[in-house]
Amino acid sequence: MASTKKNIRELTLEQIIAIMEAAGEKKFRAKQVYEWIWKKGAHSFDDMKNISKKVIDLLDTEFFIDNIKISDQQKSNDETIKCAFTSFDNHITEGVLIPTTSRITACISSQVGCSLACKFCATGRLKLMRNLTAGEIYDQVLLLTRLSHEHYDQALSNIVFMGMGEPLLNYKNMLAGIEKITSEEGLGISPKRITVSTAGIAKMIKKMGDDEVKFNLALSLHAANDKKRSEIMEINDSNNLDALAESLIYFHQKTGSRITFEYIIFKDFNDTLADARELADFCKNVPVKINIIEYNPIDQGEFQQADKNKVDAFAEFLESLNLVVNVRRSRGKDIDAACGQLANKNGSIALKERVLK
Numbered sequence: 001m002a003s004t005k006k007n008i009r010e011l012t013l014e015q016i017i018a019i020m021e022a023a024g025e026k027k028f029r030a031k032q033v034y035e036w037i038w039k040k041g042a043h044s045f046d047d048m049k050n051i052s053k054k055v056i057d058l059l060d061t062e063f064f065i066d067n068i069k070i071s072d073q074q075k076s077n078d079e080t081i082k083c084a085f086t087s088f089d090n091h092i093t094e095g096v097l098i099p100t101t102s103r104i105t106a107c108i109s110s111q112v113g114c115s116l117a118c119k120f121c122a123t124g125r126l127k128l129m130r131n132l133t134a135g136e137i138y139d140q141v142l143l144l145t146r147l148s149h150e151h152y153d154q155a156l157s158n159i160v161f162m163g164m165g166e167p168l169l170n171y172k173n174m175l176a177g178i179e180k181i182t183s184e185e186g187l188g189i190s191p192k193r194i195t196v197s198t199a200g201i202a203k204m205i206k207k208m209g210d211d212e213v214k215f216n217l218a219l220s221l222h223a224a225n226d227k228k229r230s231e232i233m234e235i236n237d238s239n240n241l242d243a244l245a246e247s248l249i250y251f252h253q254k255t256g257s258r259i260t261f262e263y264i265i266f267k268d269f270n271d272t273l274a275d276a277r278e279l280a281d282f283c284k285n286v287p288v289k290i291n292i293i294e295y296n297p298i299d300q301g302e303f304q305q306a307d308k309n310k311v312d313a314f315a316e317f318l319e320s321l322n323l324v325v326n327v328r329r330s331r332g333k334d335i336d337a338a339c340g341q342l343a344n345k346n347g348s349i350a351l352k353e354r355v356l357k
Contacts, residue, residue, distance in 0.1 A: 008063035009037060009135035013185075023058055033059070038186045041142045043067035064088065068139045070147070081147060087112075087136060091129055093164050095140045097147055103157040106144040110137065110174055111165025116199050119232045120222075120264060122298040123164045131170040137177030141187060159189065161196045162218075168196075168204035178215060191215040197262065202239045205247035209254030217251060218260035218291075219244065223270050224278035232269075245285045258287040264295050265311055267304040276317045289324040 008016070017030040032051060036042040044067075045051075045059045071092070072084035081097040096107040113126035145156050159181070161167045167174045178194060180186035191214035198205065199220045208217065223229040229236040248259055263279065265271050283290070292315055295305045306314075311327060318325045 005062060005064045007066045007133070007135070008059065009066055009133070019062075020055070023055070025055060029055060034185070037065065038138070038180050038183075041139070043069070043139075066133050066135045068093075068136050068143070070143055073147075075151075079151075081151065083144070083147070085109075085136075085140060085143070087132075093132065093136075093140075095144055095163055097144050097151070099148075099152050099154075104148050104152055104154050105158040105160060106141055106148070106156050107160050107162050108137065108140040108144070109163035109165050110161055110167040110170045114165050115169070116166055116233070116235050118199065118220075118234070120266070120295065120298070120303055126164075128165075131173055132165070132177075134173045134176035134180060137173060138180045138186065141181050141189070145187070156189070157193065159194045160218075161194075166199055166201070168198045168201045168208075171204055171207065175211070175213075182214075195260065199233060199235045200239045200244050201235070202243040202247035205244070206250050209247075209251040212254055214255075216257060216260065218262055219248070220264075221261045221279070221282070222264050224275070224282040228270060228275075241282065245282065248286045252286040258289060261288050261290045262293055263290060264293045265306045265314060266295050267306045267310075269303065271306040271310045271314060273313065273317055276314045280318060280321050280323060283323055289326070290318060291326050291328050293328045 011019075013030065013034045016034055017027055020030040020033070021027065029051070033048065033055070036048040036051070040047075042048055043065055045056045045063075045065070048056065066088050068085040068087050070083050071086040074082050076082070079099050083095050083097070085093050085095060087093070091112045093109040093112055095109060098105040098107060109132060111131050112129035114121070114123045115128040117124040141156070141159055148154055148156055161174070174196065178191065178196075181189050181194070182191045194215040195218050196208075196213075196215055197218040197220060205217070220233075221229075222232060224241065226236060226240050229241065251257070252259065261279070261283065263270075279290070292311060294311070295303055297303070297305065315325045315327050
């Protein structure tokens, strides 16, 4: 049983070398095993074709690989693909592959479920089951890369941690997963192509600054005054806008990176020019770009999509102040793959309902 074995992807190369040498094997054998795990993405020891049966048996007796697999997928009318990933212990997470004319983006998860309960997000209604491991984070990118080649004949151009969960509440595994995604011993993807999105945990944003991370940071802002933000995001009660501003300034000083503000625009809630002025004022703290995101309704949700003319006026006002603004039209809505809709709701797998609800 996997529960009696150790997860081999939690071992360093040096630890695997020690295990091989203790078994009377050469050092290079450990490097081959490590390459199979991370460079080639082996999901079974039997996949390691140039490894002897003796070593395979040793590995299979002592270890398991915490691999995930695609257990369901749906393709949207706009070619977006949503995947259900099943873990070795039968938990379900979701990821999305988003093609546009200029890029292929993989949206991946960091946790099974979420603990933050943001009012506009379907994922926030799920119970947090556990953190994803570094290997499971890596696997999502590996599997979506393969899917991108299969469906679009292209490699991934971008990776965003905007799926299920709060990445900064799984900080250690997130960093370890990104290290394997970006390193030459792994997938070799540039960290500048990776964006980690957070609901806003000030001390962990500072921690990223101290660690001088090379990937991009996005803050899910959605309102630039504390009263409104706390109304839709409980995390704001303990991480208010002043605390976030301080942490963002610190992060920028440490990394030199421009930050992305994500702003989901809701009808009659945060869509006025007064709201835009508050957002513009908050943008004075650090260099930013702003993604205004079309709201995607969820079941029993209390919000509605803002009127197009108000969205356009909102964006134009910000642009008049020389701010960098993009209006993001949602993709994959017909399969519940759009921003805020990942809730393991759709599809044919009954396990989804059992595990996460």
